Amino acid sequence: MINSGNNSGPTIHKWQFWIDRGGTFTDIVARQPDGRIVSYKLLSENPERYEDSALEGIRQLLGIDSGDVIPTDRIEAVKMGTTVATNALLERKGEPTVLVISRGFKDALRIGYQNRPKLFDLHIRLPEMLYTRTIQIDERMGAHGDVLVALDEKAAHRDLQAAYDAGIRSAAIVFMHAYRYPDHERRVAALATEIGFDQISVSHQVSPLMKLVSRGDTTVVDAY
CATH class of the missing domain: 3.30.420 (Nucleotidyltransferase; domain 5)
Structure with missing residues (x-):
C-alpha cells in the first residue's frame, strides 16, 4: 500500500x-x-x-x-x-551455532566474569547459551605473537565436518589473543568455508578486543 x-x-x-x-x-x-x-x-x-x-x-x-x-x-x-x-535473540530462534574455541577454554563463556548482581542469592539462574555445540581446537598464540601450540588443521577440519554433518551451518570462531594475532582464526575460517558453513563469524573481525569472554560473546551473537 x-x-x-x-x-x-x-x-x-x-x-x-x-x-x-x-x-x-x-x-x-x-x-x-x-x-x-x-x-x-x-x-x-x-x-x-x-x-x-x-x-x-x-x-x-x-x-x-x-x-x-x-x-x-x-x-x-x-x-x-x-x-x-x-x-x-529474544525468542531464541537463531541458527544452531557451533563455538570453535582454543582448547582448554570450552567453558569460558559459560563461566563468564563471575558477576554476582545478587550476592546472597542461593539459586543462581545462569543465562542460556546461544551455541549448541563446542569444538576445542589444538592451537595457542601467545600474548606477543609467538606460537605456543601449532594449529592442528586436520583435527579442526574433522570436527568442523562432524558439526556440519550434524546440521549446524553457523560457526563462531574465538581464539586466545586472536584480536591481535588472527592467523589461526583465519585458517580455521577458511576450513569452515571449504566445508560449506553458511555463516562464519571470527572474533578478530566482529569484536577485536583483548578480553576473550566479551569478544567471544559478541562473536557468538553475530553467528547466531
Whole structure:
C-alpha cells in the first residue's frame, strides 16, 4: 500500500529509501526525485510473492515488476534498520551455532566474569547459551605473537565436518589473543568455508578486543 505525503523538499535527481524491516511488516519511506515523500507497507514474509520484502518494496515504489533487476542508477541511497536479529535473540530462534574455541577454554563463556548482581542469592539462574555445540581446537598464540601450540588443521577440519554433518551451518570462531594475532582464526575460517558453513563469524573481525569472554560473546551473537 502506497501513501503519498504532502511534504516536499528541494528537488533531487534520484530516489532515497528508508526501510524498517520488522518481524511482521516492512515499512518504507521514500523521497521521489521530485522531492515528494511516499510510504509503502508490506509483509516481511510472503514467499509466494517475493523473496525479500525490502527489495520488493523498492520495486513497487519504482514501478517495476517483481523479480526485475533494480535500476541502481535511479537510487541515491538506501538506509535500513531491522529488529529481526533482536527478535531472534529474544525468542531464541537463531541458527544452531557451533563455538570453535582454543582448547582448554570450552567453558569460558559459560563461566563468564563471575558477576554476582545478587550476592546472597542461593539459586543462581545462569543465562542460556546461544551455541549448541563446542569444538576445542589444538592451537595457542601467545600474548606477543609467538606460537605456543601449532594449529592442528586436520583435527579442526574433522570436527568442523562432524558439526556440519550434524546440521549446524553457523560457526563462531574465538581464539586466545586472536584480536591481535588472527592467523589461526583465519585458517580455521577458511576450513569452515571449504566445508560449506553458511555463516562464519571470527572474533578478530566482529569484536577485536583483548578480553576473550566479551569478544567471544559478541562473536557468538553475530553467528547466531
